[in-house]
Amino acid sequence: MSDITEIQISKLTKVRDCFIRSPYLDGILKTIHRNRMVSKCGGKPECALIIGEPGSGKTTLMEKYEKDHPHEEESCRTRIPVFLSEFPLRTEPRQAAISLLDDLGHELPPKGLSAPQLTKQLAKLMHECEVEIALLDEFHHLIETKSYDVLHDAVTWVKTLINISKKPVVLFGLPYSRVILDYDEQLSGRFPIIRQIEPFRVKKDCDEKVFRTFLMMLSSELPFDKVIKLHGRDFYPRLFAFSKGSMRRLRNLINFACEQAIFNNDSGLTLEHFSVAYNFYMQHIDERKDEIDVSEPLSSQPNPFSGSINDHYYKELVSHSKWNMNAQPGESRIIPATFTDKIPLRTLLKRR
Template sequence: MIMSSNQAGIDEKIRQIENIFVETPQIKEIFEDIDEAMDTARIIDYKKQPTSILITAQSGMGKTTIFDHYLAKYPRYQAEEGDVVPVLSSTLLDDKSPKGAPGHMLRDLGDWLQGKGGTRGELTDRFVVQCNGVKVEAIFIDEFQNAIENGSDNIIWNTSEWIKTLVNLTGRPVILFGMPYSKQVIDTNIALIKRFPVIHHIDEYDLETASGWLIFLDEVDNQLPFEAKVGLADEELGVRLMCAAGGNLSRLMKQIIRPAAKKAVRAGETKLTIDQLLKASIKIQRVPMESNPLNFDVPLDSLEVVHEIAETQYNKPYSRKGNWKYRQVATEEKLSRVLSKN
């Protein structure tokens, strides 16, 4: 089937919308810190204690973006001597057994025994040998909070000891990604505090960081495939978008800007409109017209930035900022009808 030039143009614009990426100053700093840790470990041939890094954030604030950036930058490949895995990526499952984490990481590495057979110590030793064999340069562990989810103090301590052993035996930088409360694993063990001297927390946006939010919106506007800018960074629209998204970048892009922009492209529009942003929010976020922050008939001074947080996280360490407003939600609940003052 031959694709028409018009359809090809639409497809290209939608691809451009889906590939929008804004490197914020903090994301840039994180990239630089990871690159430096990897370069230093390689230069000293993994013979000394590396600099490891913890990156925490609520869902939707860029952890996955960082993760994917390094998987694309350092892909697995086949060499004459066998597989090469420059960056080992692993996602920890909610498995409290002592052998759960090392076994799962062995499977991700391509272990011929699928991470089975042996004690936790034996699995860890096998992991170290295979890391050397496939020339791992860094170890990225996502969803790190799963290692301690609803865990006892003993589980948290054992997890911290295992991470310390992983850093010591491999000599590779370990980059942990997790929810804010996963920092308690580092705090539990003074030896880990020394091994993870670099900790980044990526906050959602609120009114005190509105300038950074507006800069982000302006760059998104620049990357949208339209002849004219919508003015996302205009102060009032920018604040309304912050209220609609609760300061969360994923909600902003996935629930408002991307669906509205794709709708405009398919309709042949040359500019994204505020009305299209409003309609996307009503449809996807299910925030009704009468209270939707993107409805300019709703007074701006009646709106607040309300941060969404899972009920299971609300009372966990490092999960909230004292002067921010939060709404607890069940894990599957969507942001809806809560963004304006009652």
């Protein structure tokens, strides 16, 4: 690839930074802000659990809220009204506390300190940085286990963090994360708000309208001379077929297609751009981190941007992943999300 020009950089930046508020995401942004505001007004901090399948937009949502309420550099400290952090893979309370301390800029070595001691240090630093709300991502990493002992430890740590810091906490995780609230009634009382980020769907007319409206809004933001209608008949069925309603898959593919068009100095997007983007996606995306439908790996999905629409199908989410309370020893407690059988893509166009 040749050197990228300033104009190309500007256009691609606009594409990659574009944030469209779907009804689901907009409602959750309002919930986060509401919890942050009312927790300043006395009483116990207002906490929430936000759940969604991989690629639903949880992390993007957190980053958007943090970006809208940035850190403030002062003479002797950094004020952090919105504290964003992420639980490491397969973590436990002590490691979680260390990770959060590190993200807040703590420089003291944690060696020899217990989880309760580290949590006290964390709460103190949150006060010093004037944290008003903590958004903690990948919460399921704290409970991915076959042991209920780990669930107990996680419950105890989360309650301790809230009690000591007196700050509202919003946990983000996969749908089965809510098992931790089912496990402990006291903790469940601290998280009266549970919101689920739904994927896009198209099987029902009302859901299809939401998906197409999102694409229409995104189309209006794309930096091309030619009017782009991603919500039109040529694009939206194929985009859904590839993404299966996943926001991450959808945005990644659109970004790749725009990249092709911008680097070629083309005036708009075509199915050919998306076909090339599909091939790029298949070559470079780690399937283990892109798993959506366990019954159909990404590598087995055909290119929906080539050939007749009559040759393709779509699938949409039926049920979210769950925690299996009756799992046998050694059996995974996580029940994967399930999707519909293959539905001919042409059925979407028959409704038009």
